[in-house]
Amino acid sequence: MKAKSETAPGAGTARDEPWIFRTYSGHSTAAKSNELYKTNLAKGQTGLSIAFDLPTQTGYDSDHELARGEVVIAV
Known part of the structure; x- marks a missing residue:
């Protein structure tokens, strides 16, 4: 049996899941923002x-x- 420090980091955890790719974004209007998000x-x-x-x-x-x-000023 391996010591805890010798096991693969994140084995059986959320680290095994694919990353979520996102950008922090918005646009001038709700309609333009919606179009940007869908694209x-x-x-x-x-x-x-x-x-x-x-x-x-x-x-x-x-x-x-x-x-x-x-x-309307996004930071």
């Missing part, structure tokens, strides 16, 4: 990482005064 998936991308505007990412309502000038 990327058709080309073999296997996951989505959607870029939201900064206020949305930090939990602000897009109508909040602190979000003024930041809505």
Whole structure:
């Protein structure tokens, strides 16, 4: 019997699964973003990482005064 340190790393774990290929992306409008995501998936991308505007990412309502000038700017 092999010692634990001698066994293959990740054997029998999620490391044996194929990688998920994704890009962090978004576009100027929801329709353009949807088109971009569908194109990327058709080309073999296997996951989505959607870029939201900064206020949305930090939990602000897009109508909040602190979000003024930041809505639609993806980081």
